[in-house]
Amino acid sequence: MEDFLEGFTGKNQAAFCSTTALSTGHTVGGSGGKPGLWTGFRRRPVGLRIAVLVLCIAVVGLSVWGTTAGIRTLTGVRTESGTDSSGLALQEPDGAGNVSLQEYTQGYLNITMGIPEGYTETESGSGAFMSADGASTLQVGFYDKSAGFPVYTLSDVEKNAEKYVRYYIGLLESTDITERKITGRGYRKIGTLNAYLIQFAATEGGGSTMEFLAAFIECPNGFGCYNLIGSYPQGDEAAEAEIFAAMDSFRSSGPAGTIYRRFYDERLPFQFIYWEDEGEVKFNPINENRLAISNSNISMEIHCQPLNEIQDKEAWLDAAKEEMEGVSGFELRRGRWQSESGGIDWTIDGYTITEDGQTVYVDAYAGASDGFVFLILVAAEKENNLFDGLLLDVTSTIRPVK
Numbered sequence: 061m062e063d064f065l066e067g068f069t070g071k072n073q074a075a076f077c078s079t080t081a082l083s084t085g086h087t088v089g090g091s092g093g094k095p096g097l098w099t100g101f102r103r104r105p106v107g108l109r110i111a112v113l114v115l116c117i118a119v120v121g122l123s124v125w126g127t128t129a130g131i132r133t134l135t136g137v138r139t140e141s142g143t144d145s146s147g148l149a150l151q152e153p154d155g156a157g158n159v160s161l162q163e164y165t166q167g168y169l170n171i172t173m174g175i176p177e178g179y180t181e182t183e184s185g186s187g188a189f190m191s192a193d194g195a196s197t198l199q200v201g202f203y204d205k206s207a208g209f210p211v212y213t214l215s216d217v218e219k220n221a222e223k224y225v226r227y228y229i230g231l232l233e234s235t236d237i238t239e240r241k242i243t244g245r246g247y248r249k250i251g252t253l254n255a256y257l258i259q260f261a262a263t264e265g266g267g268s269t270m271e272f273l274a275a276f277i278e279c280p281n282g283f284g285c286y287n288l289i290g291s292y293p294q295g296d297e298a299a300e301a302e303i304f305a306a307m308d309s310f311r312s313s314g315p316a317g318t319i320y321r322r323f324y325d326e327r328l329p330f331q332f333i334y335w336e337d338e339g340e341v342k343f344n345p346i347n348e349n350r351l352a353i354s355n356s357n358i359s360m361e362i363h364c365q366p367l368n369e370i371q372d373k374e375a376w377l378d379a380a381k382e383e384m385e386g387v388s389g390f391e392l393r394r395g396r397w398q399s400e401s402g403g404i405d406w407t408i409d410g411y412t413i414t415e416d417g418q419t420v421y422v423d424a425y426a427g428a429s430d431g432f433v434f435l436i437l438v439a440a441e442k443e444n445n446l447f448d449g450l451l452l453d454v455t456s457t458i459r460p461v462k
Contacts, residue, residue: 402456
């Protein structure tokens with residue numbers, strides 16, 4: 061806490077002025093010899109700067125619950141091959157090697173592949189193709205977090221296969237789907253790349269059934285994966301072979317284009333995906349467990365501890381509340397509530413802090429995932445700004461670095 065206060069007031073600047081390159085391309089530190097937190101908030105109203113101090117008070121006060129997690133280094137994106145634990149083997153058709161393909165290149169995704177002869181793109185640049193008879197489709201894209209879970213390795217797809225199928229079926233225009241089921245799933249090589257495949261079927265009220273093949277293919281972005289989805293009428297073996305042939309022809313020539321980036325710093329045990337807006341989001345790692353983030357609307361701190369060193373997330377929130385109750389102008393804004401985001405069940409407290417007639421709104425989020433507990437504190441001058449897209453990105457994609 062003393063280090064933070066000294067940095068905030070401009071004293072002992074040397075402790076805060078290191079500049080560290082992040083994998084996202086951003087740097088940590090301030091300008092003109094000032095520390096990052098100082099330059100980020102000195103120009104802001106006093107109320108918001110006080111809120112940042114409150115965030116620090118709460119987090120430092122909570123450190124009694126456990127020791128630091130230590131520094132971790134990411135050695136590469138983990139991939140897997142072979143069968144999964146579902147017991148549903150992939151079902152591959154005969155004749156895929158005899159399918160005639162037309163070359164397709166997508167510069168934004170940095171991919172090339174073959175599209176079955178007779179398939180046409182529904183709209184130029186869409187990456188969505190339809191067979192001549194309109195019965196079969198093929199979509200080419202990139203998956204990051206749209207189905208309610210982020211992907212950092214293919215094991216994330218395996219763990220959320222059912223969730224993905226529910227999401228995808230929900231996107232279909234038909235509202236009369238009476239049954240859906242996964243018929244096959246597992247790991248597989250596509251060229252030199254690892255992939256995870258999900259085969260599933262959906263039946264409409266009239267009795268017709270469509271079958272689907274979703275392929276999630278590793279990419280060099282450090283998050284997300286290429287995503288191919290094919291559909292065809294049940295029993296149409298020729299169409300099934302066409303979809304498999306197209307999938308097997310897939311090749312990547314570099315990172316995929318995407319509006320998102322992955323935050324990762326080797327000193328911190330967590331990562332997340334956020335919308336890229338160069339020059340607006342500032343990251344300031346504080347120690348091996350804490351990260352300060354800010355943009356034009358909000359200030360945040362993320363704190364992370366192993367689950368075996370924390371009683372539970374509610375106890376952590378109770379400790380934060382106890383610390384904040386000692387701050388002048390503190391009031392509880394509303395009772396504790398729950399929210400699900402990105403597969404994590406968050407428990408949230410809301411506060412206000414008033415000083416010299418200015419009110420700052422503060423929310424404290426606590427959630428657990430994969431053996432770690434996260435505490436996210438967010439402050440804003442307007443209550444509506446607490447729901448900034450940056451916070452939503454963090455709460456929906458934060459995960460431990462494996």
